Amino acid sequence: MKRVIKVLVCLILAVPVQANELQLLLQEVRAEAVSDRAADTERIQAFKGDHDRQRALLEEARVRLAEAERRQEELKQTFQDNEVALTEHSDRLRIRSGQLGEVFGVVKQQAQDVRGLLNDSMISAQYPDRVDRLSFADHRRIPTLSELEDLWFLLQQDMTATGQIATFSAPVVLASGETLSMNVVRVGPFTVVNDQGLYLNYQDSQLRVLPVQPDGGAVKQAQAFVAGTGDTLRLDPSRGNLLALLSQTPDLKARLAQGGLVGYLILALGALGLLVALWKLAVMVNVEFRIRGQIQRVDEPLADNPLGRVLLSGQQGVVPEDTELRVDEALLREAPVLERGLTLLKLVAAVAPLLGLLGTVTGMIGTFQSITLFGTGDPKLMAGGISQALMTTVLGLCVAIPLLFCHSLLGARCRRMLQLLQQKGLALLVDQQESRGHEHRHVA
Template sequence: MKLIKCVVASLLLVAGSATQVQAAEDLNQLLQQVRQSAAADKATDQQRLKEFKADAGKQAQLLQQAQDRLAAADARQAELKQQFDRQEDELAEKEEALRNRSGQLGEVFGVVKQSAQEFRGVMGDSMISAEYPERLKQLDFADNKRIPTVTELETLWFLMQQEMTASGEIKTFSHQVVQPDGSRLQQQVLRVGPFTAINEAGQYLSYQPDAHHLNVIPRQPDSGVQQQAAAFFSGSQNTLVVDPSRGNLLKLITQTPTIEERIHQGGLVGYIIIALGALGAIVAIWRLLRTLMCDLAVRRQMKNSAVPKQSNPLGRILLSARKADSRDDMELRIDEALLQEVPRLESGLSLLKLLAAVAPLLGLLGTVTGMIGTFQSITLFGTGDPKLMAGGISQALITTVLGLCVAIPLLFCHTLLAARSKRMLQRLQQKSLALLIDHTDRAVANPARAANENGVSDAA
């Protein structure tokens, strides 16, 4: 047992000695690597220092060159400044000499430039510039300080003469016309002086000075005017509607609301008024047709009173009278039949009267609410923009117009239908009275026969 312990201890001692030896070798290698790295870094630093010392001469040379260029630039600057001052003095002397030599011509040249500027504004807004788009550039000399040349003066004279001549022409030329959808089409354009331009389809065109092109006015005049313009373009007619304001009046057409747009301005109240108007129109037409049919049926019944029919008021009255046993009974039956016919003849008239009365009240309601909105806008934005106030007031009054447009026809229809119903009722009363008189006459002439009859015939 002791022998084993001694062997184990010997082995442990040998293993520990081997580990220490290995560690010593690793440290020596690390120290050797550090020494080698330090030597390499030192060599690199020496090389860099040598190169820096070698470049110091080059840097000094470059600095000297830069200083030389700076000195040359300063000298050139001083020379140019002297030259500028000298030329400025010479320019002032020449301007003074020019002023002395031109005398009153300087004022003339000033007037010419001012006229050129004003005329350029006229040409910019003229429809003639669509045919000659490059002529505006020929008056650029008006913005220069120099004296205009003879050629430029002649150009001004030529352009003025061209404008005057073209103002009295009716001329056709080809031009790219901008359509309402933004597309461009090459079309033949007929120009009537500087006032109006139309295309082959009879559409009126407007001139855009900024883009120097013609475009189709989005909202054209009525179809009759366009047909007249198309006929004038083709040469089959010698009459044409011309805008003397050079397109301004035609442009106002696009700003004028249509009937549909006016209706939409009325809002919800306007739609309700229109719905009531449509209902009233349906009732009025229905009652008018019923009244006409009833009148025709009564007229036919009057021609054939011996055979009364249940399909008309007079026939129903005759049938009711034939059931009477005596004159008093007949009178009562006729009165009862007349009372039954009155609601049929006057049905729908109360509704028409109600709609005619309600429509203007609704229009007034819409106007009041619209004015409230207008005053609210004035409170928020002030009264600086008259168009805002005018537009709001116009929109508010639309409902009043709609209410009156509905009420007036309905009132006429109610009056007409009431008069026809009253006339029909009077006719029935007359026939009933004639029926009673006829029965009385026959009773006086032949009492026995009159007592045996169950009915009577119409004496009309």
């Protein structure tokens, strides 16, 4: 190929060459042809070597395959022989055991039942290795005499420990996940408390501190019982199941979190309404206090209370008609001040249950989406939407009901003060008319 390229280059360039240059070109072409033939020979030899090596590997694989097939036949024959021997031995065992075979079956079944009870029993925390002595229940052989005695001993031990109060040392898993060895007190199979009076639960062959302890002074009673200064301890008749369910009961914070975003919005509105109600109550108490002080000094009206401002406006009138207009004007100025905040309070009380209804609708939408995606096989998948639906309704009602009472109370006090202002304004008009009547009679 190189030779052809060089010849083509020479023809394209059409450069006149001399005889010696042609001779050199010919020698170079011959040398390259020899080199190409040598390279081709090397490639052919390498290919032949690879072919022979692949053929050797193929023969070796065939030999291994034949050996594996032979081994398979041997194992198959051995398996068949073992099946026949196992059948013969099983028949021989059944014949020799006779009626005892049923007894041994009952014993194994009883051992399995007892093992299940011991795995969940708090007594196993004191005797952690006793369950391993019932491993013969999973074997096909006949249990030995010592294994039968172990079954009887474990039954007797469990019955005896049921009526005992025992103190022993055992590893306890704390709420943080750390495992510490500490002294614990076991009251039969019902309750286990540690030396700090905390209630424990036996789960996965370990004693664990309950993340939520019983309230109502149960921990203090347990501390006194462990210290020997008290003789009262609360027991769980379900052997720890009720206490385990207690740890799964959500607290107030978890309940509020179930309401979701709508629940937090309702709580924010409730807090706003409560602040407005407290502020309005404080303002009205202050105004009532000043009005009572002004009633005792009607002849000395002050501008720091609504009644005093109404009296001052009425005293500026010259004739009764002018006085009536000024009093009405003053009442109209004081009414919005006294009623300030009541509209917002009523609005919050009306919006809170509507937001609760909104949360109920969104929660039910989430529930139906879970049903659409996962079906109704697992109720836990629907629990989130149902919890939001119920909690938002409860929060809306809990916010609306107190705010309605506050609005009604504050509105009644406001109306009472307005009526008092109107009464005193009318009394001022009556006094002016009586005074003018006395002046006319005196002049006459």
